[in-house]
Amino acid sequence: MPSLASRMMPPILTALGYRRRFASAQATSDLVAARRLRPRPYGPPRILPRGVGVSVDQDHGWPLYTVFPSGAEPRGQIVYVHGGAWINQIALQHWQLVAELAATTGSRVLVPIYPLAPQGTAATVVPQVADLLKRLAASDGAENVSVVGDSAGGQIALAAALLLRDAHVALAHTVLIAPALDLSLSNPVIDALEPNDPWLVRPGLRAAVELWRGELPLDNPIVSPLFGEMAGLGPLAVFAGTRDITHPDCELLVSKARAAGVATEFHEAPGMVHVYPLLPIPEGRQARRIMARLLRGGQDILTAPGSVPPAD
Numbered sequence: 084m085p086s087l088a089s090r091m092m093p094p095i096l097t098a099l100g101y102r103r104r105f106a107s108a109q110a111t112s113d114l115v116a117a118r119r120l121r122p123r124p125y126g127p128p129r130i131l132p133r134g135v136g137v138s139v140d141q142d143h144g145w146p147l148y149t150v151f152p153s154g155a156e157p158r159g160q161i162v163y164v165h166g167g168a169w170i171n172q173i174a175l176q177h178w179q180l181v182a183e184l185a186a187t188t189g190s191r192v193l194v195p196i197y198p199l200a201p202q203g204t205a206a207t208v209v210p211q212v213a214d215l216l217k218r219l220a221a222s223d224g225a226e227n228v229s230v231v232g233d234s235a236g237g238q239i240a241l242a243a244a245l246l247l248r249d250a251h252v253a254l255a256h257t258v259l260i261a262p263a264l265d266l267s268l269s270n271p272v273i274d275a276l277e278p279n280d281p282w283l284v285r286p287g288l289r290a291a292v293e294l295w296r297g298e299l300p301l302d303n304p305i306v307s308p309l310f311g312e313m314a315g316l317g318p319l320a321v322f323a324g325t326r327d328i329t330h331p332d333c334e335l336l337v338s339k340a341r342a343a344g345v346a347t348e349f350h351e352a353p354g355m356v357h358v359y360p361l362l363p364i365p366e367g368r369q370a371r372r373i374m375a376r377l378l379r380g381g382q383d384i385l386t387a388p389g390s391v392p393p394a395d
Contacts, residue, residue, distance in 0.1 A: 085354040088364040092356050093281040093326070102280075105168070105287030112290055115170050118199070123172040125196045127181075135185045143211060146196040150185045159190040159227045159255070160219050161378060164212060164243075166234025166260075166358060168288060169200040169295040176361040177233070180371065184231070187375040193219075197239070204297035205242070205306045213243035220252050225317070229256040229378055233358050234329070235295075237262025241308040241336075244316060253317035256378055260322045261358045264309035264332040266292045267301045272331035280328050282357040309336055313343040320348040320377055322370050324355025348377070 096102070104114055127137050127148060136153040139146055151157055163181050165173040173196065185192045195215060197208045212230075219228045232240030237259040244257045268285045277284055296306045304311030309332055313319075319340050323333040330351075337349040350373060352359055352366055360370035 086365045089355060089359070089362075089366050092359075092362060092364065096281040096356065101282045102284055105284045105291075107286050108290035111168075111170070111287035114287075115201070115291075115294065118170060118172070125172045127178045128175060132182050132186060135182050142195065142215060145198070145211070147215075148194040148196070149191055150181050150194065151191045152185055152189050155189060157189060157191040159188065159229065159378070160223055161185075161188070161190045161192045162212070162216055162219070162228070162230045162240075163192050163194050164197075164230065164232035164236035164239045165194070166232070166236040167199075168291045169203070169235045170291050172196075172199065180233075180361055183371060184375060184378065187371075188378045190229075190378065200291065200294035201297075203295075204299075205239075205295055205303075206297050206299055209239055209242045209305045210246065212239055213246040216243055216247055216254065217250065217252060220247070220254070225252050226255050228254055229258065230254055231256075231258040231260070231374070231378075232262065233260035233361060235263055238264065238266070238306075238308060242305050242311075245304055245308055245311045248315040251315075253315060255380070256318050256320065257316065258320045258322075258374060258377065259333075259336075260360050261324070261327055261329045262308075262321070262333065262336075263329060264307065264336050265301075266296060266307045268292070268328075270331045270335070273328045276326070276328050276330065279326055280357065281326075283328050285328070309339070313340040313345050316340065316343075316345045318346040318348075320350065320374070322350045322352070322360050322374070324352045324357065324359045326354055327357040327359075329357065 136151055138149050165177040181192045197203050230240045299306050301307055302310045321333050323330045337347055340347040355366055360367050
């Protein structure tokens with residue numbers, strides 16, 4: 084049974100107006116205009132959990148943050164691609180997950196601050212994320228490099244992994260949290276889910292998609308990675324709640340990947356809302372523990388002094 088905290092999330096999200104942001108194309112357009120007028124800060128919080136440090140560099144014009152376990156040699160590299168419907172900047176919840184993954188996996192977590200739509204588009208952002216991953220794989224070995232993305236960041240992460248596959252590079256893990264997979268949003272199962280999703284609705288999301296896809300068609304795998312061929316990908320893990328309109332396409336992705344011979348885990352959470360692993364609920368904590376263990380190659384998460392226990 085879903086926890087009390089998780090059952091409280093839908094009314095909280097509704098009260099905070101999450102769904103209203105995407106209720107219409109005009110609402111989303113107004114949000115984009117507001118973000119352009121007053122851009123949101125993207126840097127990490129001033130105080131990070133004990134046991135992790137942070138640095139920043141520039142990568143082809145993008146700020147590139149690295150969150151790392153302090154006092155220990157990192158054991159791998161993770162690129163984290165944040166969500167936000169391609170129009171919202173990285174948020175505190177993303178940074179909290181990044182810091183936790185750095186501490187509990189012992190890996191360096193690289194966070195590219197990519198340009199948001201309409202300045203950034205699928206055609207410009209996805210290849211640069213793929214190039215970052217390819218350079219890391221060339222220097223450290225693909226078996227030591229993973230990519231994680233949530234929501235819109237999940238779309239970017241999987242599309243980038245497919246570009247790498249085309250270059251005969253298979254990452255150690257591709258971990259997707261409620262990814263956007265088919266940007267036509269035309270899966271008929273969404274019709275029944277949408278009225279009960281407290282976060283996402285299609286009218287405004289479609290307006291964001293139009294800004295993000297640029298000149299590319301919706302069925303291009305750089306835009307909608309569900310249309311790509313999955314064979315040759317490294318291990319894949321998908322986390323999705325059933326009270327989330329991304330869930331039906333996650334089911335399709337899992338079936339397609341398994342049919343193509345990709346080692347695939349599906350962590351389906353009954354009753355959970357969009358990107359539930361980022362939320363301060365017991366189910367989110369459990370998902371983060373699974374994620375950390377997966378990214379450590381099935382080993383137990385770190386519990387050494389100075390590491391950070393998974394947040395509740």
